[in-house]
Structures are given as structure tokens and as C-alpha cells.
Amino acid sequence: MIYFDNSATTKIDPAVLKTYETVAEDIWANPSSLHKLGDRSHQMLEASRKQIAQLLGTKQDEIFFTSGGTEANNWAIKGTAIQKREFGKHLITSSVEHASVANAFTALENLGFRVTRLPVDKEGRVSVSDLRNALDSETTLVSVMGVNNEIGTIQPIAEISDLLENYPTIQFHVDNVQALGKNIWPRVFTPRVDLSSLSAHKFHAPRGIGLLYKKEGKMITPLHDGGGQEKGLRSGTENLPAIAGMAKAIRLLLNDEAEKADKEAAIKAKIVQYLQDKPGIKIFSPVNTGFAPHILCFALEGIRGETLVHTLEEQEIYVSTTSACASTKVDEASTLVAMRVADKVATSAIRLSFDESNTLEEADQFIAVFDKIYRHFAKVNHLGE
Amino acid sequence: MKYTEIMIRYGELSTKGKNRKDFIGRLAGNVTKVLRDFPEVEIHPKHDRLHVILNGAPFTEIDQRLKKVFGIQTYSPTVKVAKTLADIEKTSLELMQATFKKGMTFKVNTKRSDHHFEYDTNELNSLVGDYLFTNMDSLKVEMKHPDLVLRIEVRQDAIYLSNQLLHGAGGMPVGTGGRAVMMLSGGIDSPVASYLALKRGVDIEMVHFYSPPYTTEKAMAKAKELTAILASYSGRINFIAVPFAEIQETIKEKVPEGYLMTVQRRFMLRLADEIRAKRNELAIFNGESVGQVASQTLESMFAINDVTTTPVVRPVATMDKTEIIALAEKIGTFALSIQPFEDCCTIFAPPRPKTKPKVDKVREYEERLDVAGLIQRALDGIKITAIRPGEKFLDKQMEEDTALL
Numbered sequence: 001m002i003y004f005d006n007s008a009t010t011k012i013d014p015a016v017l018k019t020y021e022t023v024a025e026d027i028w029a030n031p032s033s034l035h036k037l038g039d040r041s042h043q044m045l046e047a048s049r050k051q052i053a054q055l056l057g058t059k060q061d062e063i064f065f066t067s068g069g070t071e072a073n074n075w076a077i078k079g080t081a082i083q084k085r086e087f088g089k090h091l092i093t094s095s096v097e098h099a100s101v102a103n104a105f106t107a108l109e110n111l112g113f114r115v116t117r118l119p120v121d122k123e124g125r126v127s128v129s130d131l132r133n134a135l136d137s138e139t140t141l142v143s144v145m146g147v148n149n150e151i152g153t154i155q156p157i158a159e160i161s162d163l164l165e166n167y168p169t170i171q172f173h174v175d176n177v178q179a180l181g182k183n184i185w186p187r188v189f190t191p192r193v194d195l196s197s198l199s200a201h202k203f204h205a206p207r208g209i210g211l212l213y214k215k216e217g218k219m220i221t222p223l224h225d226g227g228g229q230e231k232g233l234r235s236g237t238e239n240l241p242a243i244a245g246m247a248k249a250i251r252l253l254l255n256d257e258a259e260k261a262d263k264e265a266a267i268k269a270k271i272v273q274y275l276q277d278k279p280g281i282k283i284f285s286p287v288n289t290g291f292a293p294h295i296l297c298f299a300l301e302g303i304r305g306e307t308l309v310h311t312l313e314e315q316e317i318y319v320s321t322t323s324a325c326a327s328t329k330v331d332e333a334s335t336l337v338a339m340r341v342a343d344k345v346a347t348s349a350i351r352l353s354f355d356e357s358n359t360l361e362e363a364d365q366f367i368a369v370f371d372k373i374y375r376h377f378a379k380v381n382h383l384g385e
Numbered sequence: 386m387k388y389t390e391i392m393i394r395y396g397e398l399s400t401k402g403k404n405r406k407d408f409i410g411r412l413a414g415n416v417t418k419v420l421r422d423f424p425e426v427e428i429h430p431k432h433d434r435l436h437v438i439l440n441g442a443p444f445t446e447i448d449q450r451l452k453k454v455f456g457i458q459t460y461s462p463t464v465k466v467a468k469t470l471a472d473i474e475k476t477s478l479e480l481m482q483a484t485f486k487k488g489m490t491f492k493v494n495t496k497r498s499d500h501h502f503e504y505d506t507n508e509l510n511s512l513v514g515d516y517l518f519t520n521m522d523s524l525k526v527e528m529k530h531p532d533l534v535l536r537i538e539v540r541q542d543a544i545y546l547s548n549q550l551l552h553g554a555g556g557m558p559v560g561t562g563g564r565a566v567m568m569l570s571g572g573i574d575s576p577v578a579s580y581l582a583l584k585r586g587v588d589i590e591m592v593h594f595y596s597p598p599y600t601t602e603k604a605m606a607k608a609k610e611l612t613a614i615l616a617s618y619s620g621r622i623n624f625i626a627v628p629f630a631e632i633q634e635t636i637k638e639k640v641p642e643g644y645l646m647t648v649q650r651r652f653m654l655r656l657a658d659e660i661r662a663k664r665n666e667l668a669i670f671n672g673e674s675v676g677q678v679a680s681q682t683l684e685s686m687f688a689i690n691d692v693t694t695t696p697v698v699r700p701v702a703t704m705d706k707t708e709i710i711a712l713a714e715k716i717g718t719f720a721l722s723i724q725p726f727e728d729c730c731t732i733f734a735p736p737r738p739k740t741k742p743k744v745d746k747v748r749e750y751e752e753r754l755d756v757a758g759l760i761q762r763a764l765d766g767i768k769i770t771a772i773r774p775g776e777k778f779l780d781k782q783m784e785e786d787t788a789l790l
Contacts, residue, residue, distance in 0.1 A: 043783040247790045
């Protein structure tokens, strides 16, 4: 079995699972309970928060636990829009965001907010000058992802940060769900970033847990009203076993981060080397520093991505169409469509996504299997003639 | 820099006459205690110096511990070298390079007890001085107030080099000042008073009153952890926990509100005194400071002190709160002291305590109580724990739990 679908979800690490189990069994009390069992849970919660803050280079008070990346994104965007609505109703995002960002903006549009969606170039990257032109006196929020989930483009977060230095009242949100542990953190998490989302199941931790970084002093409206957990900003009993698991997973993730990223990059490079210059194959994730090391998106023209996914699955190789969340709606393969890739090519795209446990041998096996498939379909489609 | 030994100079010894031997013996014992986990270290007490031979033990770690031992005035990390000029020069240069910062001045100061050594003090001063001067950039000689003094001691067995004079904790070795009980709450003042008692060489045992279920386990854990911080100045401290709830409940029931506090304090002092007597100790220490709260007016102290003739020593009696806080920060107890756990002093505190209680009134109210019985039952419930330096009580569980992360 070869699992090349790590951007959809990763396998939970056994050590993380052990932490999850132990905390669930031994430290089960509600962190808000007054008794000493509750106190123990509370201490564990804060110890997890402290560890995560140290690893990410933030303050402990800046980490807020959520149910995952989707909630963190929704909260950052809607929370800012509502909090700052008195000051303006103009919001800016890119045209290649994950559905949890894109649809949050659509929802706000329906409530009367004005949304500018920045276009992207043929590598899927927004331009800082487009952003500069879009800013106006009513703008309260800019939200641009760090690493694109479909093709792995690294967005110019540092350059956007420089621009936004001149607009201190605009809140800057970066969806970094695909960006942690890929040895690019300083490029996607600058001091100008006010809000940033992470999701634990993308790095070998349980699903159902994530976090929002919120810079000290920045205000967002809570979306959950209730018991006042997380300093009154995100009510709901904390998911302590998952939080502890996430804290452990981040520690493990950032241990030898550079080596892990190099390993993923080597796998990607090997497959790209095989694919490039093959008639009918279009690579959207070139091997260069503008792209994350773990995502490789390409299309075999004339064959639907879905068909390729199922053909590879017969050989126990698991990949995605451009993103798991959009795979049932291939027509809206959003990043590629935004890049003005022709529909018939966009619907042919598949995404391979690696983690540190993948190997070069797996890359070889993939190439061997794919080569047969390629030759078969090439003949059917009269490619290279 | 690899130091071979530490030379320790005593404080306040000139006045101690015949007790000098006790002082030195006790200091050597206390140093041994704090360095217990370095079995390779040898400790040699001499009449004018204490020599700690490192035998490879790490100087920085040992330095951290020695800093806190009372009775040490100054100390110098030292390197022992063979009796040749080349060895002296080579090691002197290493020593100076390890501590030198740009712009510093220096001089060489030689002492010679081996008068057969081929160079005399003046020769050594100028030979080594010249050598350092030519081998180090921007080093300046200064005779009056140099930043660094390279000391060369020529003795029979070898030559000893040092260029740092570090300040010790001063005071008297713990144990040379007799034994006493210390009334330790969880507040800011009593840990500071404990520190000052230890500094004068008094060996203390903590008496802590607790009142479950009115006070939580955390309040007691906090007092124990404060004791563990203080134990780093003395080696080990006994923590005597005295149950106090029954006494407080009885007083609340039977004594008028204005006098609740005074009567409670008298019971605490009686209990402290009983414990002192049983343990053959000579005094009671506490953290009272004149005028700080209602129980600490002179009238209150007079009414409370009425239950004993034992000396009650109050090291912080005349200090301002800001001075006490500054010292608490310096000795590392402040952050812990301000953690908000209810202690037994606050739970039955009346809203308007008498600041000028009358002794005859207090005595009259106490006649309604079975004083002897209450005292006896509290004494029967005492628990004694030996607490070691740095031991954790508050976050013990958390430390285990965070190993999961």
C-alpha cells in the first residue's frame, strides 16, 4: 500500500495516540471543575498550550483551541468581520482559498459585506500589487493562505506583511493548515500576521482539534456563546486528550523538520523528473522554492482525475483529485480554475501529497505503476503522435 | 576554564574566638550537604580557608549551590599547577582569557609561602604580568583598582592560580545559631523572615497551620514548596503541619467577633511554643511586621505574646513592605507567595478585628474555651515531613503529566 494523500489527512502517530489514550483515561475531568481532578486537567490544558506556544514562537495567551482548521478559519474571518464592522465592511481574500475560507467569505457577502477575491498567476500565486490596489479605507481584513492545498504554491506572505505594515488596523489572517512542518514557517508566519489557523490531523494528531493563533491585543468576536472557555472567546468544554495529542504531535513534527521536508522534496523531485516532458502531462507543482515540498499536482490530459484515482487505487496507491474537499465537484477544482487552466485539463488533475514516512522506493513503485497506466491511456488518446 | 578547586573564605570569624572550630565544622558540613550528589568532590576545612577539591565536577553547577550557603564571605575558583614558570604562564593566560572583557585592567598579586621557589614575589609579578601583557590584546595594567587580579599562591605542594573573587551569601553557617521553630504561612513575609533566620545561623523547623476543609491542599502544597526553596539555603527543613480547623471553629462559635483574630493568634503561638519545647528548641520566629495588619499592631502583639515567655523573634518587624518584597524576589519566594490560595489566616478573619485588643478581655473570653483540650488534639494531629531543596509539591502531578506531551 502506498499512501500519497497526506494533505487530506495523515495517519495518527502511535506515540500521539498513546498520549491521547492516557490523557483520556487518566485526566478525564473537566478543566473547569473546581476539584483537584479538574485542576489537574486545567494544568494539563495550560501545559499543552505553553508547549505549543513555545514551539510556534508565540505567547501562551495567543493560542486558542478550536475543533479544527475549518472552525479556526471561520472564526478568524467572521470574527474579524463582525468585530470590525463599524470601521468598514470590505474584506479581501484570494481566489484560491480552501472552502472553509472561501465559503466563509460567501456567507459574509450574503450578510452585506463587500469581498474582493484576488486573482492568481499561472503558478496560483496572488500578486502584492493587486492586493495594494484592492485595499481601501473600508478594508478590515486580508486573508491569504500560506500554502495552497491543491498544488502547493507558497503565497508571498512576507511581502504582503511588508505591505500591510502601513495598514496597522487591517487584520491579516493566514490559513496555515498546509504549511506547518515543511521548513518554511518564517515565510508564512511573520510578525505582521494577526491570525493563523492550524489543523492537527494534518500532522499525525487526532482529527477534531485545531487552533487559532490570535496576536495579543487583536480582537475578534466569539462565534460560540456558552461557558466562557478560552478566555471567553471560544466556549465549549475543551477537548483535552486531542489537545494534548496535538501538543505532542507538533513537538514530534518540528523535530528534524528540515530533514523531513528534504525527504518529501526528494520524493516529489523523483516523480516530477519522471513526469516532465511526457506528452499529455501537465505539472502544476514545479520543483522550486515557490512550492511546498509535499504536494505534487499534475494532470494527464483527456483522463478524468477521478478515473486515475480509481485506477491507482486498484494497485493500492491512494491519491486525491485536486483536493478531498472538492473531489465530488471536479468542475470547481478551484485553484486550477482560478489559474485559468482549461476545464478539460483541470478535471484531469490529481494530487499526490507526501509525508516523512513515504520513501523513494514508494516513488519508484508509483512510477512503475503509473508508467503502465500512462502508456495505456496514451495509446487510447493518441498522445505523442 | 577547567578549575581544579574552590577556595572559600569565611565571614565574621574574627569575633568568634573558641567557637571558630564549631563554625568551620558546621560550614564544612553544610557545604557537604549541598554537594551531596557530587561524590567526587572533596572538602577540606582548614583554619583560614575551606578547600573544595573538584576532581572533575562541573564548576558552574557547584557555583550555583555555594552561592546560597551562609557563612561564606567570598570564594575563588582556582587552578592548581606544577611549580614551573611555563605552567604558571600558560594557565594564567587561559584564566585571563576566560574572564577578560575588552577594556578591563589587571594586576598580578603573588603570595609565597614556599620561600625556596626560584622566583620571589616581585619577580613573579613582573614575569607573569609581562607575559600576559604581550600575549593579550588591549589588556591594561592598573595597580590601584584593577578589574581583574590574578592571584598566584606559591605553596609547598604546588602553585594555585585564581583571578575571580566571588561573593558568597555571608551570614553564619546554619546550625551555629541554635534551633528554633518558624511560623510559616503561605504569604510573602514569613519566607523572608525564615531566610533571615537561616542567615544568622539559626536552624529552623517550619510550623504551618492548616484548616481543611476551609483551606485547600494547594495552600499546604504552596507552604511546602516555599519550604523547599528555603531549604536550598540550609540543606533540609522539617515541615510541621498542625491541624487548626477545630480551634478556629470553636473560637468562631464562642468568642465575640472583634476578638476572633487575637484569640486565634494566641492559640497559634501556644501551639508553636509547645512544639518548640518538645523539640528542645530555644525560640519562635515569625513574619510579623509592625503595623502591617490588625494582628501586627504593638497592642495586638502584646496581647498575643501574653501566652509565652519564650523569645519571639521577628526578623522583618521593622521592614517596609516594599523592602520585604524586594528580598522575597531576591531569594525566589515571591512568585510562589502571591499565588492565591486561601490560608488559615484569612478564612476566619473578622471584618473589623480589634487593632487594640485588651489582654484582660482576651483572657476572659478564653475562659469559655477548653484551651488544654483543643491544644492537645491539635498536637495529636501533627504531621512532620522532611523537605529537601527544590522539591516540588504544587505541580508535582503536572510534571508527571507533561511528560506525555
